[in-house]
Amino acid sequence: MSRPEWIVSLALTGCAAGSIEFAVMFSLGAPLRVFCAGIVFALLCLTVALAAWANSVIPEEEVREERSSYPGPGGARAEIAEAFGGPRDPLTRHVTLRRLLILAGGALGVALLFPLRSFGRSPFPYRARTSWRDGLRLVREDGTPVRADGVPYGSILTVFPEGHVDDSLAQALLIRPLPTTLVCYSKVCTHAGCPVALYRREAYELLCPCHQSAFAVLDGCAPVSGPAARPLPALPISVHSDGFVVATGDFNGPVGPDSWVRPV
């Protein structure tokens, strides 16, 4: 055998060996990289074998083909021209019938789309309210109620209405930007709906990690940078006599990104 043929033979043997290694190690429960190395080796050997065979063993050859001419032969085109748009074409001859056919077909096609309606609830009326109500306490994710003195200066806390920890649209941030200020805003970004989870303490800004919209906490969470266009809605809160923080109503605006039907 010539040298290229030796290379092909060796590579093909390597491929077989790698495959066997893979099968054996797989069956023995070896770690992933141990048996995977076998299959990788087998495939790379196969590449070398076939490439060497194609380039060095098989004699090079050049073939030529003639290209067909476009368009197709003339007689066929004439017959097609007659079949569509010519006097013998029923769609061309009977104009009214053709128009009624288009109307009927269109109506049928549109009608067949209606079962799609069953895939989901109507967007109307838009569910503008979350589960926040006057008097509901603010609780952490684990359900424990929040005390006003439990929120240190410069920190934020994710809160939910008591009893509705599963309402993701109600998620809110309780923030103490200044020692004497306690505010609560929706955590759902008004840009694309990500939770606005980052707080820049020195700048008094909430920052959304998805597209870097920044909201000025001391200015009603108005958007000051990035692509968000609407402030985060505020949750009116007050501190109860026993020290727990309660909501005094729902958010003062729609939660999350806007859409055509969501109230302006």
Added chain:
Amino acid sequence: MIVRRLILWLDDRLAWAPFIQHALRKAFPDHWSFMLGEVAAYCYMVLLFTGIWLGFAFDPSGTQTVYHGPYAPLDGKQMSTAYASTLAISLEMRGGLLIRQMHHWAANVFLAAIVIHAMRIFFTGAFRKPREINWIIGVTLLLLAMFAGFTGYSLPDDMLSGTGLRIAVSILYSIPFVGDWLESIIIGGQWPQSQFTGRLFFVHVFLMQGLIIGAIGAHMAILWHQKHTQFKGPGRTAHNVVGSPLWPNYAFKSFALNAAVAGVLAALGTFVEINPIWQYGYYDPQHVASPAQPDWYVGWLDGALRLGPNWNVVLWGHTIPPVFWPGIMLPAIYFTIVYAWPFIERLLRRDDARHELLDAPHDVPWRTAAGVAMLSFAAVLEIAGGDDVFAYWLQIPVESLLWSLRMCLWIVPLLSGLITYWICNELRARRIERGPETVPGTSVVLVRNDRGGYDIS
């Protein structure tokens, strides 16, 4: 030999011997750049095989379940069945992690191969008549592949992909008039809806693959029928195709490429970790991973969302939210230009002729410049998709980077287009100069002939 007997047996029943005879001698022009489409096709083959394995192993249900498995930090936690199933595939099924990682790597490489292949087609002018149909099918394949990839990596319902899905839904319902209805029908109500992972599974595994396989089939059938294009060269005219015969030369090279692609993807799947969903955690609408980036082929869209203007347009009491412009309008305009390019070029060049010989990129300076401009626009968007990461590395405020990138979005494509145009013209001028050459020190003039050598003029 078995193959011979099989083909002849089938010929007795299908009368296909003439077709096979013609096929064996089909000419395949030899240029390395003609193999890029095949790289994409072989990536897709790996995707199909690994995907079928995963399809059997994966449980797409959104029903909540409590995890009890080898990954300790999540033990006892409540999560969707889809996420728990992905954990089981990765950490409990033997070979599961290899196949999952190979599948994810293959998707990323598939998209890269498609883009580079499309660039080759564009810069050599292979999309011209009669190949406009295949250009349209090809761009459609690019979009289908992007969508298939996105739906695929969203199936595990992990924190990172779940966040991306939430953003995609926000973009969806930003469409005027129909956006909310689309959300209702596709998701089943307002986000989040637990039945959505099941629907996503159907879309990714059946709908998308059916469309992609059909499109690839049409793409290759048309290529076979029209025959491949070729570069200008000795013996090559607009009326012939010159190259290696399908059997045995081209077939062996192609199988070698197949093994190479599979081997590289297996190596990546084995040695390079990708999408470690156990580290991200299960999706939960009140938590988010930071930094958050989509897979590379969606990065340009996320970048567009970050750079997008904060316009809130109100029409007749209805809102068009800010995500509509970068999320819907920008891709719509961009891909309309891409789709329509063969027709744009025909209009601008008043060129209705059939082209079978390829251009070198510098042969048509304005086309190459336009292509470079479009690509650099996408590249700026891609970089913008990671602006929080870059701002951290460069230690500058992300707002500064934001404004710099917004400016780059217009300046970089313009500049790169102009520079490319100038370079192409320079290359063309130099080639024309190399026409008849005088041998230095003599009065002998040499002229290049079409066999690649010189004749004395």
